[in-house]
Amino acid sequence: MMLTSEAQDAPRPALPEQAATIAMSCRVRLARNLAGERFPDWATERDRERVLNAVREALSAEAPELRVTPVAGVEEQDRDMLCESHLISKELLERAAGGGVAVAKDGSVCVMVNEEDHLRIQGFAQGLDVAGAWRRADALDTGLERHLAYAWSPRLGYLTACPSNVGTGLRAGVMLHLLGSSLLGEIEPVVRGLERMRLLVRGIGGEGSEAAGQIYQVSNMDTLGTDEAGIIRRVTRICSEVVRQEHNARVRLLQETPLVLVDCLARSLSVLQNARLLATAEALEFLSALRLGAAMGLCTRLKVSDVDALILMMQPGHLQKGLGTSLTSDERDEMRAEFLSRKVARVKLKC
Numbered sequence: 001m002m003l004t005s006e007a008q009d010a011p012r013p014a015l016p017e018q019a020a021t022i023a024m025s026c027r028v029r030l031a032r033n034l035a036g037e038r039f040p041d042w043a044t045e046r047d048r049e050r051v052l053n054a055v056r057e058a059l060s061a062e063a064p065e066l067r068v069t070p071v072a073g074v075e076e077q078d079r080d081m082l083c084e085s086h087l088i089s090k091e092l093l094e095r096a097a098g099g100g101v102a103v104a105k106d107g108s109v110c111v112m113v114n115e116e117d118h119l120r121i122q123g124f125a126q127g128l129d130v131a132g133a134w135r136r137a138d139a140l141d142t143g144l145e146r147h148l149a150y151a152w153s154p155r156l157g158y159l160t161a162c163p164s165n166v167g168t169g170l171r172a173g174v175m176l177h178l179l180g181s182s183l184l185g186e187i188e189p190v191v192r193g194l195e196r197m198r199l200l201v202r203g204i205g206g207e208g209s210e211a212a213g214q215i216y217q218v219s220n221m222d223t224l225g226t227d228e229a230g231i232i233r234r235v236t237r238i239c240s241e242v243v244r245q246e247h248n249a250r251v252r253l254l255q256e257t258p259l260v261l262v263d264c265l266a267r268s269l270s271v272l273q274n275a276r277l278l279a280t281a282e283a284l285e286f287l288s289a290l291r292l293g294a295a296m297g298l299c300t301r302l303k304v305s306d307v308d309a310l311i312l313m314m315q316p317g318h319l320q321k322g323l324g325t326s327l328t329s330d331e332r333d334e335m336r337a338e339f340l341s342r343k344v345a346r347v348k349l350k351c
Helices: 005-009 045-062 076-084 090-094 130-145 179-183 187-196 228-256 258-274 280-295 304-313 316-323 329-343
Strands: 023-032 100-103 109-113 119-126 170-177 199-203 215-220
Touching (some): 023 130, 076 090, 109 130, 119 130, 130 170, 130 228, 170 228, 179 187, 187 228, 228 258, 280 329, 304 329, 316 329
Antiparallel strands (some): 023 119, 023 170, 100 109
16 A cells, blocks of 8 residues: 555545444553653652652542552452553553552543653544544643643653653554455555554554554654644544555455455354364454454344454453453463354354
């Protein structure tokens, strides 16, 4: 796929109705630090506790519904679930001392305290509503700034632990399901095109992860030299173009190589209905295929939202929490296979 700078700025027709099945969700994250305090990696435990208390007081005054919980006090399964839901990072879990998290009941906003930066303020939304995610994060950020003195430079903007976040401190990302492009052998040009346009392309688990199930996180690389609104518009425009390309790939897949599509769906459904052991990564690959089938109307008794729920519920933390027990890796694989087999038992292909 060739994505030129002209293409970004050109007016575009409305996205296809299936856009919501391709753009799964979006997130806007703001990195902020407190003036006069060491960055978390250079701070002592006492320093981090002081920052944690300051943030707790600010949230109590500005958004009392967001209660900061020390990460060290969260049960292991609950921590895994927060991580699997993309609300907190593995890095925060590794910095348990002085680390904290506050999550809205509806999951629309989340604050990480003492991760790489003192504050990681996150707004979430469905589909391609990057602007909506931005409004949620920005509103909370504006409120907190009334109570906290941020580290800020008139020349550079917001100061952050990593130079790549200096400036706006804003990272806007969209989760995209691009299995159609992959089955046509076109995913590499898509990724290369995005990277040429200085967008980061990562897997479902974020930085350093593989694109299991052909689910990709696409986000801005640059935070300096542009404003927040410009970043939001650019990410939305480019991801809209990727959605359009994926939609076209799915149409061509059905028209030009239907056997490839049907074979992928049939194999995946058969494994999910009959397997006795399923690891997380392989289960995601098969669920990804069913998600494509559901999106294209090729599966009975199965909606895209059903598959999205299964993708989350079969993750280690969610699986164990649902069963109310701790399991070994082998036991999880067995229970995951049983769980998924039961959930897709009545699903059939229309093709």
